Amino acid sequence: MTASKYAVVFFLSIILVACSSKSPENAQNLPDSVAVAQLSPKEAQAAMDDVTEGFIYGDGLGTAMLNTGAIVLFPPYGLFVLGNFALSSSGYEPIGVSNFLEGEEKEKWASSYSAVISTPGRVVAAASGDEYRTQERVKETLEKYSRAGQVDAVNDEY
Numbered sequence: 001m002t003a004s005k006y007a008v009v010f011f012l013s014i015i016l017v018a019c020s021s022k023s024p025e026n027a028q029n030l031p032d033s034v035a036v037a038q039l040s041p042k043e044a045q046a047a048m049d050d051v052t053e054g055f056i057y058g059d060g061l062g063t064a065m066l067n068t069g070a071i072v073l074f075p076p077y078g079l080f081v082l083g084n085f086a087l088s089s090s091g092y093e094p095i096g097v098s099n100f101l102e103g104e105e106k107e108k109w110a111s112s113y114s115a116v117i118s119t120p121g122r123v124v125a126a127a128s129g130d131e132y133r134t135q136e137r138v139k140e141t142l143e144k145y146s147r148a149g150q151v152d153a154v155n156d157e158y
Contacts, residue, residue, distance in 0.1 A: 039145070047145045051142070053130070054133045054141060057121050057124060057125040057130055057133045058118075058132070058133035058134070058138050059117045059138075061120045061121050061124065062116065062120040063117050066116065067081050080095075084096075097109055
């Protein structure tokens with residue numbers, strides 16, 4: 001692939017990133033500062049174990065495999081993945097196929113994509129005799145640890 005094709009893909013990625021919208025769940029009114037308690041080493045180890053299991057026995061492994069395979073087959077896709085990482089890290093909604101679909105097509109795409117990325121986690125969970133971690137369960141686990149470390153909000157908006 002020539003350098004001009006890489007440049008076109010790069011600029012298209014930049015344009016798509018610039019047109020992304022702010023994610024509604026990340027746009028909440030958060031306090032200016034929060035007093036946070038440290039987790040004990042035992043609690044921190046339990047949190048790390050839960051997060052790791054959520055990745056391996058959930059959708060994380062499938063997402064990583066799909067992205068890695070796509071980058072190997074089509075290297076410019078790496079720019080798209082990095083752009084989405086930058087968007088989600090800064091509180092914006094990542095761009096994906098579902099952003100351009102509406103209604104029934106969006107639901108079909110989401111269920112198909114979920115079936116693909118959940119397969120590796122389901123296989124590993126079944127092989128190890130453990131339970132598959134749904135996205136809802138992983139979110140609940142993360143919220144449990146984020147609430148455990150939060151002591152008090154400094155301002156009253158929270």
